[in-house]
Amino acid sequence: MNIAVMGCGTVGGGVVEIIDNRMGENSGLRVTRILDKIFREGDNRFTSEISDITNDDTIDVVVESMGGIEPAHSFILAALNAGKHIVTSNKAVVSQYMKEFVDAANNNNVGLFLEATAGGGVPWIHNLMRVKRIDNITAFSGIINGTSNFIIDKMEREGSDFNETLKLAQEKGYAEANPSADIDGDDVKAKSMISASIAFNTLCSDEIPTSGIRNLTIEDIEAFKEMGMRVRMITRGKVEGNKYYVTVEPQVCADNTLEANTPGYFNTVSLTGETIGELKFFGAGAGALPTANAIVQDILDCKDGKRPVYDFSRTLEFDETIMDSSYLFRTKAERALPKGAIMIRPGYFEIAGKYPAEAHKIAEGLLVEDPTTFMASLQKTI
Numbered sequence: 164m165n166i167a168v169m170g171c172g173t174v175g176g177g178v179v180e181i182i183d184n185r186m187g188e189n190s191g192l193r194v195t196r197i198l199d200k201i202f203r204e205g206d207n208r209f210t211s212e213i214s215d216i217t218n219d220d221t222i223d224v225v226v227e228s229m230g231g232i233e234p235a236h237s238f239i240l241a242a243l244n245a246g247k248h249i250v251t252s253n254k255a256v257v258s259q260y261m262k263e264f265v266d267a268a269n270n271n272n273v274g275l276f277l278e279a280t281a282g283g284g285v286p287w288i289h290n291l292m293r294v295k296r297i298d299n300i301t302a303f304s305g306i307i308n309g310t311s312n313f314i315i316d317k318m319e320r321e322g323s324d325f326n327e328t329l330k331l332a333q334e335k336g337y338a339e340a341n342p343s344a345d346i347d348g349d350d351v352k353a354k355s356m357i358s359a360s361i362a363f364n365t366l367c368s369d370e371i372p373t374s375g376i377r378n379l380t381i382e383d384i385e386a387f388k389e390m391g392m393r394v395r396m397i398t399r400g401k402v403e404g405n406k407y408y409v410t411v412e413p414q415v416c417a418d419n420t421l422e423a424n425t426p427g428y429f430n431t432v433s434l435t436g437e438t439i440g441e442l443k444f445f446g447a448g449a450g451a452l453p454t455a456n457a458i459v460q461d462i463l464d465c466k467d468g469k470r471p472v473y474d475f476s477r478t479l480e481f482d483e484t485i486m487d488s489s490y491l492f493r494t495k496a497e498r499a500l501p502k503g504a505i506m507i508r509p510g511y512f513e514i515a516g517k518y519p520a521e522a523h524k525i526a527e528g529l530l531v532e533d534p535t536t537f538m539a540s541l542q543k544t545i
């Protein structure tokens with residue numbers, strides 16, 4: 164099977180490394196073309212022209228690991244329309260164009276493989292699809308961003324500085340090209356849209372309330388510790404009747420949960436199915452080789468003739484009233500807090516029974532008066 168890799172950075176470089184140097188000749192996989200704007204000296208597979216891939220009938224599979232929206236979107240469509248299978252790790256472009264890509268793949272009778280778009284090396288998408296063979300998935304939740312977990316964990320264990328730890332995550336290749344996607348929650352939002360669309364058989368709304376860990380301080384971490392809690396960056400998705408909802412925000416969890424004990428760049432993500440109950444998946448959530456591993460698994464599935472089937476036919480209403488939660492706010496803008504806010508320790512307030520969009524709106528208001536305000540949901544069973 165001949166493979167073209169578009170984008171040979173952290174992830175694409177990992178794919179080339181695994182196929183060229185780790186799998187051996189018998190794998191039946193060969194990287195024959197690499198598209199990038201930076202060429203590796205002495206490697207004549209490199210090109211900057213998409214036509215060198217789309218016009219090459221010997222190429223079966225195209226890996227897209229360039230990132231960003233354009234030209235990734237046009238290149239993926241061009242490859243699908245040229246009859247190539249696509250394997251991608253680019254959650255930003257897939258969350259925006261999922262339906263268009265699925266239609267193009269179906270029209271051209273090729274596969275669209277998405278394992279590496281959520282959870283890094285964790286076989287999350289594969290297992291969402293697998294569980295659905297028997298069960299309706301009623302909920303998912305957990306940690307699906309390695310960079311934010313790496314930062315929180317290092318702050319917790321070593322008292323490390325937020326910005327220095329983010330820099331370290333960038334050096335290690337965990338962070339997005341624009342790391343605000345990691346710390347403000349947009350990366351988790353994109354992964355959640357893909358996860359929810361697959362889990363709930365409906366194209367997920369992009370109106371997901373999203374907030375991140377940008378304002379998290381060492382003092383917050385110490386305060387949570389004294390309360391027997393830890394904070395993690397969490398996605399939650401849920402279906403009830405003909406309604407579904409998804410929210411992305413930091414969550415303060417009891418310190419004996421698997422999520423609270425997820426270290427470094429690891430992810431812990433769970434699904435709930437009707438007969439299987441709760442299933443949890445743990446593993447490396449980012450980085451070159453774990454993510455490349457997920458891509459190569461997809462390529463091997465493609466080589467075995469497997470083609471993922473996506474079904475977005477379920478009509479569900481995106482409705483936050485199925486997901487009320489308690490929220491915690493650390494703020495100096497006390498006067499802007501709504502009625503019902505209870506001070507649980509100096510500077511920290513709890514508001515119970517709020518819907519996510521409502522809570523995120525409260526946080527936006529508080530941030531105007533106190534730009535250091537931090538908000539998190541308080542864990543309860545979803």
Ligand SMILES: NC(=O)C1=CN([C@@H]2O[C@H](COP(=O)(O)OP(=O)(O)OC[C@H]3O[C@@H](n4cnc5c(N)ncnc54)[C@H](O)[C@@H]3O)[C@@H](O)[C@H]2O)C=CC1
Nearest residue numbers: 170171172173174199200228229230252253336449450454
């Ligand atoms: N780094 C990680 O741990 C993970 C990354 N991802 C996703 O994988 C994708 C790639 O991420 P990384 O490998 O970390 O990024 P990267 O920045 O290390 O690599 C991107 C590569 O694509 C090339 N490129 C970008 N735009 C191009 C263009 N217009 N034309 C030609 N070449 C172009 C760059 O020169 C670079 O070599 C992103 O969508 C990211 O969200 C997914 C899971 C984990």
Ligand SMILES: N[C@@H](CC=O)C(=O)O
Nearest residue numbers: 308309310338339449
């Ligand atoms: N930046 C992402 C990379 C993997 O998806 C993360 O840190 O999880």
